[in-house]
Amino acid sequence: MSQGVRLETELRYVKGIGLAFATRLEKLGLKTVKDLLWHFPSRYEDFSKITNIADLIPGEPATIQGVIHDIKILRSFRKKMFIIQATVVDNTGSIRATWFNQKFLVAMLKKGMVINLAGKISDGKNGLSFSHPSYEIVGFSEDEEQFMEDAAEYREEIESFKHTGRLVPVYPETRGVTSKGLRFLIKPLLDEMERLPETLPEGMLVRAGVAEINDALRKIHFPDTMDDVLYARRRFAFEDIFYLQLVNILERSRLAKENAHACGIDQKWFKELLERLPFELTDGQRKTVDEIVLDLAKPHPMNRLLQGDVGSGKTIVAIMAAIIAAENGLQASFMAPTEILANQHYQTFKKIFGNYEKGVALLTASGAKVFYGEGLESEAKKPEVIKKLAKGEIKIAIGTHALIQKGVEFANLALVVIDEQHRFGVRQRQALAGHKKGDGEYLPHFLSMSATPIPRTLSLTLFGDLDISVIGELPKGRKEIITKIVPPASRTDAYAFIRGQVKKGRQVFVICPRIEKAEEDEDKKNWFAVDTKTVKEEYEKLSKKIFPDMRVAMLHGKLKPAEKDAIMQSMKKGDIDVLVATSVIEVGVDIPNASIMMIEGSDRFGLSQLYQFKGRVGRGEHQSFCLLFTDSSAQTTKDRLEALVGAKNGFELAEKDLQLRGPGEFMGQSQTGLPDLAMRSLHDLKLVKSAREAAEGILGMDPDLTSHPQLKDIVRKFHDKVHLE
Numbered sequence: 001m002s003q004g005v006r007l008e009t010e011l012r013y014v015k016g017i018g019l020a021f022a023t024r025l026e027k028l029g030l031k032t033v034k035d036l037l038w039h040f041p042s043r044y045e046d047f048s049k050i051t052n053i054a055d056l057i058p059g060e061p062a063t064i065q066g067v068i069h070d071i072k073i074l075r076s077f078r079k080k081m082f083i084i085q086a087t088v089v090d091n092t093g094s095i096r097a098t099w100f101n102q103k104f105l106v107a108m109l110k111k112g113m114v115i116n117l118a119g120k121i122s123d124g125k126n127g128l129s130f131s132h133p134s135y136e137i138v139g140f141s142e143d144e145e146q147f148m149e150d151a152a153e154y155r156e157e158i159e160s161f162k163h164t165g166r167l168v169p170v171y172p173e174t175r176g177v178t179s180k181g182l183r184f185l186i187k188p189l190l191d192e193m194e195r196l197p198e199t200l201p202e203g204m205l206v207r208a209g210v211a212e213i214n215d216a217l218r219k220i221h222f223p224d225t226m227d228d229v230l231y232a233r234r235r236f237a238f239e240d241i242f243y244l245q246l247v248n249i250l251e252r253s254r255l256a257k258e259n260a261h262a263c264g265i266d267q268k269w270f271k272e273l274l275e276r277l278p279f280e281l282t283d284g285q286r287k288t289v290d291e292i293v294l295d296l297a298k299p300h301p302m303n304r305l306l307q308g309d310v311g312s313g314k315t316i317v318a319i320m321a322a323i324i325a326a327e328n329g330l331q332a333s334f335m336a337p338t339e340i341l342a343n344q345h346y347q348t349f350k351k352i353f354g355n356y357e358k359g360v361a362l363l364t365a366s367g368a369k370v371f372y373g374e375g376l377e378s379e380a381k382k383p384e385v386i387k388k389l390a391k392g393e394i395k396i397a398i399g400t401h402a403l404i405q406k407g408v409e410f411a412n413l414a415l416v417v418i419d420e421q422h423r424f425g426v427r428q429r430q431a432l433a434g435h436k437k438g439d440g441e442y443l444p445h446f447l448s449m450s451a452t453p454i455p456r457t458l459s460l461t462l463f464g465d466l467d468i469s470v471i472g473e474l475p476k477g478r479k480e481i482i483t484k485i486v487p488p489a490s491r492t493d494a495y496a497f498i499r500g501q502v503k504k505g506r507q508v509f510v511i512c513p514r515i516e517k518a519e520e521d522e523d524k525k526n527w528f529a530v531d532t533k534t535v536k537e538e539y540e541k542l543s544k545k546i547f548p549d550m551r552v553a554m555l556h557g558k559l560k561p562a563e564k565d566a567i568m569q570s571m572k573k574g575d576i577d578v579l580v581a582t583s584v585i586e587v588g589v590d591i592p593n594a595s596i597m598m599i600e601g602s603d604r605f606g607l608s609q610l611y612q613f614k615g616r617v618g619r620g621e622h623q624s625f626c627l628l629f630t631d632s633s634a635q636t637t638k639d640r641l642e643a644l645v646g647a648k649n650g651f652e653l654a655e656k657d658l659q660l661r662g663p664g665e666f667m668g669q670s671q672t673g674l675p676d677l678a679m680r681s682l683h684d685l686k687l688v689k690s691a692r693e694a695a696e697g698i699l700g701m702d703p704d705l706t707s708h709p710q711l712k713d714i715v716r717k718f719h720d721k722v723h724l725e
Contacts, residue, residue: 506593
């Protein structure tokens with residue numbers, strides 16, 4: 001590295017970059033030398049083999065080496081651009097290369113110069129050619145014939161090439177920043193920089209079988225073979241997963257030292273609570289309740305993730321945990337991602353525990369309610385509810401983000417429950433979990449719930465600081481939902497089937513990806529919008545053409561909360577036959593009489609989201625159906641939808657989804673902040689286990705990383721990046 005340049009040096013101060021180009025690099029998130037060196041290639045072009053011109057194949061990428069026979073600049077008056085044309089020869093033939101609006105090339109590339117050209121071969125009316133190829137100057141030959149004899153000598157210099165004659169890295173780019181430009185910047189830094197100190201503890205490289213830091217950096221940017229690429233990628237993936245495992249284990253250790261309210265239970269009271277339930281808990285629910293009861297009784301914070309299929313009964317488990325906290329004279333908060341879901345939980349609580357007298361509040365952006373037992377429910381002003389929470393007069397609060405708005409305080413919050421926790425940003429989760437009593441003596445117990453089952457490798461890595469409970473079965477009496485893919489040719493039959501079900505008294509959900517058609521200029525920019533089914537269009541079609549004799553309604557996120565609530569109440573009462581909606585009903589809708597879920601544009605949704613939609617039916621005694629409408633004939637669409645049809649449960653589907661999409665898309669990379677290489681490696685259970693064992697080993701000998709100050713600092717920064725993005 002140039003003298004005075006360090007990893008933390010801002011790129012604008014690096015020789016050859018300057019402020020203007022540094023501003024462009026910043027659009028890629030590259031501000032420092034480290035950012036640039038850790039901006040890894042997304043793929044590689046194989047230009048390692050130099051091909052004779054006579055052996056070039058149209059449409060295939062290739063690298064040639066030859067002498068510039070002539071080079072000239074032309075002007076296209078119609079398009080007002082400069083065209084640079086060069087003819088390059090070797091001892092087997094000649095080929096033309098063309099560049100556009102790069103006048104400087106005439107000054108750089110001279111007749112008689114030996115160059116490499118790399119790119120895709122085009123075949124036009126004038127024969128084979130390169131269009132805008134990468135180029136690299138190898139040497140200079142006054143005599144073309146002499147060059148033919150000396151070609152072997154030049155080819156020995158291939159190892160120094162950055163843009164041709166090798167595996168060429170292709171990077172994530174932005175306007176004004178090309179892969180070639182990035183290679184120009186990175187190669188000299190790697191050649192001139194002093195060796196970086198190793199960041200992983202001594203001895204770990206050999207045990208884990210990963211590359212040393214300097215070797216890995218060089219191999220990931222300028223590899224000789226794809227084996228080099230895999231070796232380097234493994235190093236950086238291992239490193240990030242190792243840091244995350246350290247963060248998780250240290251977080252567990254930190255929580256174990258914090259104080260929490262110990263919420264004990266009287267066994268007789270608890271038995272009576274179970275007996276008051278209008279149904280029998282499944283084995284999975286009982287096991288989960290037992291795990292939570294044991295956690296709540298401890299004087300240290302519970303940190304538990306509750307997984308279970310849609311409809312498996314997670315809500316009742318969470319409500320019982322909240323009641324246990326309240327029975328101890330303490331408070332519980334229950335946060336959901338939408339008003340519909342928050343209201344659903346509130347209604348479920350009233351339905352099952354109608355005689356509860358210690359105060360349950362519903363607090364959302366649109367208003368508030370308070371329930372004090374049978375017949376004692378009233379609309380309330382939000383300031384009044386907030387005041388009662390602060391005084392401890394309301395023991396359980398159910399709501400949305402309104403629970404973490406400024407001014408909301410709890411007198412003695414002992415339990416935080418967050419439903420569909422992956423829908424909340426980490427900062428929002430921490431805002432609730434961070435409530436402490438008075439001088440900060442107590443942390444609340446924390447229970448997060450998800451109906452998106454998480455595969456084991458992701459659980460070990462991304463949720464390693466959480467204990468995990470699983471409800472693996474559905475309540476007794478639930479019938480399996482029959483799922484079918486409906487191609488265009490089967491639409492008429494599907495509509496006839498739906499009509500027959502409605503005549504039997506059943507109700508139908510219809511889901512569309514968009515609310516309304518995008519503006520024309522937006523459509524031009526967004527191909528996704530062009531033929532995507534919209535709620536308003538589908539509502540018009542179904543209500544006027546397909547089912548004019550049925551009661552069809554429409555529900556979407558742009559409606560006011562009161563309007564949405566009124567529509568859902570009408571659906572519950574059976575006053576609506578077909579409800580056309582967006583994904584607003586993905587979670588929190590419980591209509592036992594709804595037995596058909598029809599999804600338009602099903603290829604536009606992720607598998608986990610489709611599974612959520614599917615779980616909105618099948619909640620009553622009638623056989624239910626999920627119809628996946630699609631106009632796509634792509635094999636990838638077929639594979640994804642068939643995975644949903646064939647999956648026996650959400651966990652099986654999650655594993656398939658992970659295989660099809662990869663961890664980054666499955667989890668939502670922005671939700672974790674985990675670097676790209678690490679996210680893509682989370683399917684590698686062996687690598688994850690190796691990183692976990694390495695983290696446990698070092699913390700076993702040095703629990704606070706006191707003897708590893710550099711590693712401790714790295715982990716602290718990594719914690720902030722991963723958990724606060």
